[in-house]
Amino acid sequence: MSDKYLKFANSFVGKQIAPKLGLPQPPVLKRYVPGQKAVDGAVLVGAADGGRLAPAIAAVLKSAEAEVWTAEGPLRDAAGAVDLTPKIYSAETAGDQRFQALVFDATGIAHPDELKALRAFFQPVARKLRPSGRLIVLGTPPESLTAGGRVSQRALEGFTRSAGKELGKGATSNLVYVAEGAEDQLESTLRFFLSPKSAFVSGQVVRIGVGAPPTATPELDWDKPLAGKVALVTGASRGIGEAIAETLARDGAHVVGLDIEPLAADLKKVTDRIGGSAITLDVTAEDAPDQLAKQLKNDHGGVDVVVHNAGITRDKRLANMKPETWDQVIAVNLIAPDRITLALLKGKVLNRGGRIIGVSSIAGIAGNNGQTNYATSKAGVIGLIDAFSADVAAAGGTINAVAPGFIETQMTAQVPFGIREAGRRLSSLGQGGLPVDVAETIAWYASPGSGAVNGNVVRVCGQGLIGA
Numbered sequence: 001m002s003d004k005y006l007k008f009a010n011s012f013v014g015k016q017i018a019p020k021l022g023l024p025q026p027p028v029l030k031r032y033v034p035g036q037k038a039v040d041g042a043v044l045v046g047a048a049d050g051g052r053l054a055p056a057i058a059a060v061l062k063s064a065e066a067e068v069w070t071a072e073g074p075l076r077d078a079a080g081a082v083d084l085t086p087k088i089y090s091a092e093t094a095g096d097q098r099f100q101a102l103v104f105d106a107t108g109i110a111h112p113d114e115l116k117a118l119r120a121f122f123q124p125v126a127r128k129l130r131p132s133g134r135l136i137v138l139g140t141p142p143e144s145l146t147a148g149g150r151v152s153q154r155a156l157e158g159f160t161r162s163a164g165k166e167l168g169k170g171a172t173s174n175l176v177y178v179a180e181g182a183e184d185q186l187e188s189t190l191r192f193f194l195s196p197k198s199a200f201v202s203g204q205v206v207r208i209g210v211g212a213p214p215t216a217t218p219e220l221d222w223d224k225p226l227a228g229k230v231a232l233v234t235g236a237s238r239g240i241g242e243a244i245a246e247t248l249a250r251d252g253a254h255v256v257g258l259d260i261e262p263l264a265a266d267l268k269k270v271t272d273r274i275g276g277s278a279i280t281l282d283v284t285a286e287d288a289p290d291q292l293a294k295q296l297k298n299d300h301g302g303v304d305v306v307v308h309n310a311g312i313t314r315d316k317r318l319a320n321m322k323p324e325t326w327d328q329v330i331a332v333n334l335i336a337p338d339r340i341t342l343a344l345l346k347g348k349v350l351n352r353g354g355r356i357i358g359v360s361s362i363a364g365i366a367g368n369n370g371q372t373n374y375a376t377s378k379a380g381v382i383g384l385i386d387a388f389s390a391d392v393a394a395a396g397g398t399i400n401a402v403a404p405g406f407i408e409t410q411m412t413a414q415v416p417f418g419i420r421e422a423g424r425r426l427s428s429l430g431q432g433g434l435p436v437d438v439a440e441t442i443a444w445y446a447s448p449g450s451g452a453v454n455g456n457v458v459r460v461c462g463q464g465l466i467g468a
């Protein structure tokens with residue numbers, strides 16, 4: 001399904017007419033093109049006094065070969081040596097300079113009065129962010145702190161979410177909490193949020209912990225982070241699943257696509273195109289978890305990445321909900337991922353450092369009219385992440401979920417016109433996302449560099465108002 005209004009609003013005629021009629025002007029979002037640098041443009045870095053992340057930020061920006069600006073002088077490594085010599089920012093030196101990203105280390109903020117450092121850094125440069133730019137605030141998980149630190153770090157959420165609603169022109173705003181001791185685990189996440197791969201992720205809060213062992217290595221090939229890995233994607237024959245399969249294959253994985261028998265031909269087209277393998281199986285079949293575990297072990301020696309994408313909707317208002325309508329949705333969306341995860345863990349089919357990724361939905365966070373069954377199943381997926389995160393971490397892996405908002409697929413093409421338009425426009429980015437936006441977020445979780453990203457649920461929704 002394509003968004004015809006988005007195309008019109010960005011045409012020569014549309015650009016003249018839309019503002020005059022007071023119509024929405026959704027921007028064309030910049031998306032990742034293979035081979036592109038992680039940050040395509042200058043990055044302005046700032047920090048509140050006492051922040052602890054400057055060396056980690058400098059290391060990432062150096063590795064990403066970014067053009068760095070700061071008002072603070074040279075950025076130093078953990079040993080205090082100069083690691084990166086940025087351009088020095090001041091109102092005079094910057095002139096007409098525009099920034100692709102504004103990155104602020106807020107970890108030093110220990111009292112609400114010090115939150116003014118946010119305004120002091122961002123206010124003068126808020127208009128200097130390029131279209132599809134990035135605002136990123138880095139903090140400390142509030143739950144690890146007490147008193148003023150806890151209060152202030154929690155307050156960062158309100159700032160980043162509001163900024164996301166104000167920025168416009170396709171720019172995004174996100175908050176990353178980095179646990180103390182996890183500074184060297186920042187790279188995969190900061191690269192993702194700086195890059196066009198996070199085009200449709202805004203207003204989100206992500207936690208980088210210390211629970212999982214450090215799996216990021218300096219040798220990680222950021223263009224092919226999944227080289228040598230095997231990735232299972234359920235529901236891979238079309239829509240979001242197809243995009244996930246393609247994106248994980250682009251990142252170097254051998255993808256095992258799974259779908260039901262009637263979609264075998266479509267599935268084969270996808271897996272042939274990306275050099276993967278196909279399994280036709282109904283994930284709700286009684287013996288599906290065992291069969292899948294056996295096949296992954298025998299044919300591939302195990303699995304490194306599991307994406308529980310297969311999902312269905314069977315919408316009915318509660319008063320009209322038949323038992324089978326309820327059961328089908330819970331069976332595909334929740335019971336199957338639960339049973340398969342258990343079987344892969346028990347049978348040690350998930351390799352060490354493995355990644356499990358659930359596909360929830362904003363309906364599972366906010367609820368939705370006519371979707372008590374679907375929203376229950378998708379909230380359950382979030383429960384599944386919580387329930388398994390300790391066990392998966394103990395096996396050296398991670399488990400996380402994405403919660404897509406309005407994504408342009410066959411599923412949303414069936415939504416009535418008025419609701420579809422509301423779903424698209426009532427968001428900070430003024431449009432629906434593309435399947436690739438969900439896939440890129442999953443690829444970030446799947447990366448070997450994301451070993452400390454565990455138990456997160458990130459909405460891929462363009463900061464949609466529905467579900468906010």
Ligand code: NAP
Nearest residue numbers: 235239240259260282283309310311361404406407409411
């Ligand atoms: P889709 O186009 O319907 O694709 C889902 C795939 O899963 C289909 O190929 C489907 O086959 C397959 N599947 C269904 N039941 C299965 C079973 N028992 N065993 C194996 N495969 C099965 O849906 P989509 O829009 O890409 O959505 C993908 C995921 O994202 C779903 O979990 C969905 O709930 C979630 N999501 C989507 C959106 C959105 O805006 N599109 C928003 C939030 C969340 P069938 O032909 O049988 O259906």
